[in-house]
Amino acid sequence: MRFYNRQEEVAAIKNLSVLSRKHAHMLVVYGRRRVGKTRLVLESLEPMYFFVDKKTSALLLKEFSEIVRVNSGSFVPDFSNWDDFIRFLFEYSKDRHLIVVFDEFQNFRAVDPAIFSIFQKYWDSYSDTSRILLIFVGSYIGLMKKIFIDEKEPLYGRSTAKIDLKPLNYRWVRKICIDMGFKSEEEIVKMYSTLGGTPRYYQLMESYGLDSYESVLKSMIFGKNALLQDEVRQILINEFGRNYTTYFSILEAASLGKNTLKEISDTTGILMNSLGKYLNELASTFDIMERREPLLGGKKMGRYFIKDNMVRFWFRFVNPNISFLESGRYEIALEQTISYLPAFVGRVFEDVATEIAxxxxxxxxxxxxxxxxxxxxxxxxxxxxxxxxxxxxxxxxxxxxxxxxxxxxxxxxxxxxxxxxxxxxxxxxxxxxxxxxxxxxxxxxxxxxxxxxxxxxxxxxxxx
The missing domain is CATH 3.40.1350 (Trna Endonuclease; Chain: A, domain 1)
Structure with a gap:
């Protein structure tokens, strides 16, 4: 699938590349999984690219050493520690311009948390003399925010630019669907209400030759080995950690249209005086929910909504039907979804109308x-x-x-x-x-x- 939109982000990244020829810059790119962060960076530049997998330090250093050798075209020894590796990047870029990408940067917390302090040490020492553009890409928004926004963290205040990559809006999703051969506006609205603006999901549709909304539901969500059936669960469990059940309960309530503090409390059984903490984290830390106030209304009448259509769809139709799906009774889960779908899509259609208006x-x-x-x-x-x-x-x-x-x-x-x-x-x-x-x-x-x-x-x- 071709690359859609993101012109402003591409221009910003290319501009940082130019600026970093004089002195170091640090760009942080974060956003939910599948939204196109890696593709954005690789469409904009030709960097030295490192994927931070959850391996032992020794294995990851060995892999990164080989990447440096291949990209630099010169002899580079196997690095035995992260201090030597990171210092090498800053030293090497004193004489030549270097663009380096660390993808899933937050995974360093599992590999060796001391790496963040090492980056801070050499950034503070070399940022004026090195010609390096460091790009840190991360999918888990809560962790990425903590690494760069928490005052107690070593890299706090070091980034010179950030991109919070959002899902595509309806117009761009529509463009993708039209290019894939969809002709019905109603089908496209339903597709957007289900998959949201995450480009990777539409790329999967194209890869599997899915040409109707019904085929997407059956093949990607409600079928045997469906690709996206467990997608939201896995993403959010990794994001929330061990206390995910409380967040899941709140999100399921919100997906059912329970949007006030009292409604969410009554539905989940979570006391109202405890609920505010979780809602604030879902909105401010994890960027999954948002508090909306009525236009021309009072600030005390705010309601809480799930921002991402796919997350909202999953909690409304997939999570409540897990028992049917796990037991292979896919048709029951699909029938229940279809029966309640018009009311669900109707809310998204309001957002579409507002965007167009x-x-x-x-x-x-x-x-x-x-x-x-x-x-x-x-x-x-x-x-x-x-x-x-x-x-x-x-x-x-x-x-x-x-x-x-x-x-x-x-x-x-x-x-x-x-x-x-x-x-x-x-x-x-x-x-x-x-x-x-x-x-x-x-x-x-x-x-x-x-x-x-x-x-x-x-x-x-x-x-x-």
């Missing part, structure tokens, strides 16, 4: 998001411009029913609950419907200037 509103938005109040009223999409006092209220529907006038009526009633420049604001309305609009609603929308998008409109506006 950012570039296609009748005004430039200074804020966009969902709105809700304590009573339980919700508006799927609200956008505002604070300076011009323009506001848009949007309803997003992922159902097989054609949207009728009732949707418009309910939206107009709910918009009066939003207390923002009342009597002075200019109001717009947007209705997004997977299955289009009834003739009655279409006529009213045309007469009142209401914006309406169906799947054809989404496809047109999402096209790159």
């Amino acid at each position: 950012l570039d296609n509103l009748p005004f430039k938005a200074s804020g966009i998001g969902r709105w809700w109040n304590r009573r339980g009223d919700e508006i799927d999409l609200v956008a505002v411009n604070e300076q011009t006092r323009e506001i848009l209220f949007g309803e997003v529907k992922w159902t097989n029913k054609t949207a009728g006038y009732g949707i418009m009526e309910r939206l107009k009633k709910k918009k009066d609950l939003v207390n923002w420049h009342n009597g002075e604001r200019k109001e717009y309305y947007l209705v997004v419907s997977k299955n289009g609009f009834t003739p009655e609603l279409r006529e009213i929308m045309d007469s009142e200037g209401v914006i309406g998008w169906d799947m054809q409109d989404i496809a047109r506006m999402a096209n790159l």
Whole structure:
């Protein structure tokens, strides 16, 4: 599969390569597994590349010594300790420009934790005189943050640049799917709701010749030896460590739509005064959840959501069906998933509509998001411009029913609950419907200037 997007990141890495010809630079690249960190670096540069496997120090040093010999084209002895190896890199780069990548850098903690202090020692001694670009790549976000952001760690404050590589957005996932031959916008939205924006998953689809959403579910998730069936579990257990069960319980609750502190506490049985610690770690340390506040609402009404679609899908449909999957009753797990899928995809479709809306509103938005109040009223999409006092209220529907006038009526009633420049604001309305609009609603929308998008409109506006 070809390389998609990441133009800004590629440009930043190439710029650091130029700058490091004068003095040393240290780039930290982190993000979840499969998101394309290694591919990004190798597409940008031709470095001396080291993969930090969980081996003994002696075996890893022997392997790295051979890599240095091959890349330098000169005699290099087998290094007997990490101090000699790291000093060599800095000494060697005093006379020539050197780009070095350590992939899965956090694994050094298992190999020999003293390595971080050795890097710090020689960085502090050689960073002004060596012409080296050190690139440290890591998949376990919590560990990578600890290594470089924790004040107690040796490498704290040493990096000169960092890239937090995020999953691709809907537009780029759509581009990948279109290039793979998918033609149905509905299929692509379902694909995005399940696999998210992780490029590696789409590369696997291409490798196995999967050409429909159903084939992806059967072959990659709910079949015998399915490639991604245990993917999320293994990634997160490695990330969380021995206390993963508490985090898993919170994530499963959130995947079921339990998004407030009280709802998560009631569902998991975790006391509210203990829950905040775990939620903060899931959001700030591990970057798996996020706390959202209602646009134009109170800060105390925040809700917690899983950021990654694949993680959310796994906790909603795979984890609760582990017993069926382990016993080979794949069809039951698949049937249950399909029956609840529309409501699940509907939430993701709201995010897709919000992404598309950012570039296609009748005004430039200074804020966009969902709105809700304590009573339980919700508006799927609200956008505002604070300076011009323009506001848009949007309803997003992922159902097989054609949207009728009732949707418009309910939206107009709910918009009066939003207390923002009342009597002075200019109001717009947007209705997004997977299955289009009834003739009655279409006529009213045309007469009142209401914006309406169906799947054809989404496809047109999402096209790159």
